[in-house]
Amino acid sequence: MSVQPQMPKSWRSETKPHKFCPGCGHPLILKALGEVIDELNIADRTVFGCDIGCSLLAWDFFNVDTIQTHHGRTTPVIVGLRRANENVIGIAYMGDGGGYAIGSQHLVNSAARDEKVFVLLANNTQYGMTGGQMAPTTLPGQKTETSPYGRDTELTGPPVQGPEMVAAISGENAYVARGTVGNVRQLKKFIKKAIQNVMEGRGFAFVEALSLCPTNWRTNAEDTWKFVEKDMATYFKVGEIKVPGEKKEG
Amino acid sequence: MTKPIEGEKKVFMTGNEVVAWAALAAGAEIMYGYPITPQNEIMHYWTRMAPKYGRKFLQTEDEISAGFTCTGGVLAGKRAFTATAGPGNTLMQEPMSMAEMMRIPTVLIVCQRGGPSTATVIYSQQETTMTCYGGNGEGFRIVYSTATHQELFDYTIKAFNTAWKYRFPTFVLGDGYQSKMRESLSIYDPEARNIEMVRAEPYVVKGGVPGENRDPAHLRNTYNMEEELYEVIMDHAREYEKIAPEIIEYEEYECDDADVLLVAHGVVSRAAKGAVKELRQDGKKVGHFKPVTLRPFPEKELLERAKAAKQVIVIESAYGQLDKLVKSHLYGCSTPIAQYFRPGEGITIEEVVQETKKYL
Numbered sequence: 001m002s003v004q005p006q007m008p009k010s011w012r013s014e015t016k017p018h019k020f021c022p023g024c025g026h027p028l029i030l031k032a033l034g035e036v037i038d039e040l041n042i043a044d045r046t047v048f049g050c051d052i053g054c055s056l057l058a059w060d061f062f063n064v065d066t067i068q069t070h071h072g073r074t075t076p077v078i079v080g081l082r083r084a085n086e087n088v089i090g091i092a093y094m095g096d097g098g099g100y101a102i103g104s105q106h107l108v109n110s111a112a113r114d115e116k117v118f119v120l121l122a123n124n125t126q127y128g129m130t131g132g133q134m135a136p137t138t139l140p141g142q143k144t145e146t147s148p149y150g151r152d153t154e155l156t157g158p159p160v161q162g163p164e165m166v167a168a169i170s171g172e173n174a175y176v177a178r179g180t181v182g183n184v185r186q187l188k189k190f191i192k193k194a195i196q197n198v199m200e201g202r203g204f205a206f207v208e209a210l211s212l213c214p215t216n217w218r219t220n221a222e223d224t225w226k227f228v229e230k231d232m233a234t235y236f237k238v239g240e241i242k243v244p245g246e247k248k249e250g
Numbered sequence: 251m252t253k254p255i256e257g258e259k260k261v262f263m264t265g266n267e268v269v270a271w272a273a274l275a276a277g278a279e280i281m282y283g284y285p286i287t288p289q290n291e292i293m294h295y296w297t298r299m300a301p302k303y304g305r306k307f308l309q310t311e312d313e314i315s316a317g318f319t320c321t322g323g324v325l326a327g328k329r330a331f332t333a334t335a336g337p338g339n340t341l342m343q344e345p346m347s348m349a350e351m352m353r354i355p356t357v358l359i360v361c362q363r364g365g366p367s368t369a370t371v372i373y374s375q376q377e378t379t380m381t382c383y384g385g386n387g388e389g390f391r392i393v394y395s396t397a398t399h400q401e402l403f404d405y406t407i408k409a410f411n412t413a414w415k416y417r418f419p420t421f422v423l424g425d426g427y428q429s430k431m432r433e434s435l436s437i438y439d440p441e442a443r444n445i446e447m448v449r450a451e452p453y454v455v456k457g458g459v460p461g462e463n464r465d466p467a468h469l470r471n472t473y474n475m476e477e478e479l480y481e482v483i484m485d486h487a488r489e490y491e492k493i494a495p496e497i498i499e500y501e502e503y504e505c506d507d508a509d510v511l512l513v514a515h516g517v518v519s520r521a522a523k524g525a526v527k528e529l530r531q532d533g534k535k536v537g538h539f540k541p542v543t544l545r546p547f548p549e550k551e552l553l554e555r556a557k558a559a560k561q562v563i564v565i566e567s568a569y570g571q572l573d574k575l576v577k578s579h580l581y582g583c584s585t586p587i588a589q590y591f592r593p594g595e596g597i598t599i600e601e602v603v604q605e606t607k608k609y610l
Contacts, residue, residue, distance in 0.1 A: 012461060043459055044458065044460070056470075059468055059470045062466065063461025063462075064460055064466055065456075065460055065467040065468075066467065069471075073344070077318050077319070077321055079308075079315075080282060080318060080321065080330070081326045083308050083319065083323065084322065084323035084326035087455070105311050106318075108311075109310070
């Protein structure tokens with residue numbers, strides 16, 4: 001008899017094992033998300049949108065209605081859907097390239113308009129699907145396929161501070177946090193509060209999750225965790241950044 | 251809630267106002283839009299009238315977003331639409347290509363302005379190719395080219411029905427002249443004319459619990475294998491070709507014995523028709539063929555008329571966009587085809603008469 005690994009109910013077992021690389025951070029984020037969907041019992045009214053980039057591999061991941069869109073365009077698709085049906089809990093899932101580069105105007109304006117959607121963004125400091133190019137979030141000195149000698153901040157700027165930007169432009173009732181796959185319990189808490197924020201129609205919600213990409217980082221297990229917990233943490237402060245009417249944690 | 255239009259009434263209004271009324275009458279539930287001339291007043295009228303009838307509006311950050319939010323509205327099961335022009339239409343091609351791939355029945359009203367680039371805010375027929383074949387795809391879309399305000403009203407209503415019946419993105423191709431000029435027409439409640447509106451249905455959140463009492467909707471536009479994509483595209487192609495005969499529309503004017511056949515679409519067909527009238531008074535055998543649907547194109551019907559004629563003249567406010575369509579559909583026809591191109595400029599009856607006389 002084989003023992004099944006423990007999976008959230010909202011995960012679709014027929015499509016497991018999933019399609020992400022070994023050691024990828026996405027499944028950890030999606031596990032936290034799946035558990036929150038279970039706990040809030042919202043699978044029947046959730047629409048999960050996934051972007052282009054590695055996030056698209058989640059197109060059949062959940063027992064939840066899912067729309068895989070274009071690169072950077074998941075936010076407007078989910079926004080348009082939520083505008084048309086206010087009962088929907090809209091989740092737009094994307095990477096740092098999708099959210100901070102090609103789709104940045106959508107993230108900025110959706111936050112500014114206080115759309116009642118939840119944007120969940122995996123930050124792994126580069127473009128995974130296309131083979132590891134520099135992203136807005138690439139760390140100074142970090143080698144990628146398009147910064148082979150290391151990111152030169154004089155030429156390409158510093159790593160984008162996504163949640164801080166969203167917090168700066170969103171309304172009073174937005175929920176903004178940065179979690180990490182290095183602390184899934186905390187990340188799950190942030191995701192839950194984010195979803196509750198849109199469920200209750202309070203305001204925009206945004207969570208960035210620091211994620212892993214050993215494939216493109218070319219790191220072993222030890223260095224992978226060191227990169228996310230030490231190197232990334234130097235530039236990206238983990239914790240809640242904006243909590244409507246509550247005390248922040250972290 | 252009262253209907254936007256009870257029965258039928260005579261009005262005198264601009265084309266943009268016509269579109270807003272038509273969308274209301276058609277039961278459009280939400281418009282997504284971004285400002286661009288000459289389309290703006292569609293939004294202006296919509297935002298004034300929509301709340302009175304429980305309809306919604308979202309002004310987005312750009313046309314990419316207007317198009318994608320519109321796909322979201324449609325996926326939610328609403329009759330949703332957007333409108334744009336020129337460079338906005340360029341940006342709109344990205345969401346419309348997703349609509350094409352995923353068979354999302356979006357409705358897009360195009361108010362053609364001069365091109366390429368920013369060009370003029372006035373008028374042209376230079377968005378013909380892009381509206382028919384834009385995006386990285388095959389042009390599996392339905393495009394109605396309108397010539398009068400009455401057509402603008404009729405086909406805007408029809409666009410919602412065609413889109414939802416066949417599930418291909420549907421376009422009403424107007425232009426800046428139609429947007430801005432006033433003209434008289436009848437506006438009506440579709441029911442008063444026994445036009446049944448095709449029901450809009452959600453693609454997601456359809457009731458039930460996914461994974462428990464129904465399968466989840468997993469909608470995608472990405473495929474891993476060549477063979478997978480090939481199957482999907484060929485399915486679309488077969489479906490498109492099957493339904494094309496039901497969708498094709500065209501208008502013929504004095505074509506029966508025409509030696510010279512004037513082919514024009516949209517507002518230019520009015521000049522062509524006027525020229526035919528004038529030349530017929532002098533006993534000249536001239537006729538006019540107007541494709542109303544540019545996609546799918548009334549190929550057989552045009553071919554028949556072109557074969558019987560001695561000369562075809564393609565007349566358009568672009569440099570050969572309709573001409574390319576006509577030529578590709580008249581393959582094998584030996585009747586010579588002449589051109590009268592005025593990119594970005596209006597065309598008068600007098601010009602068409604003068605041009606046609608060269609071939610009489």
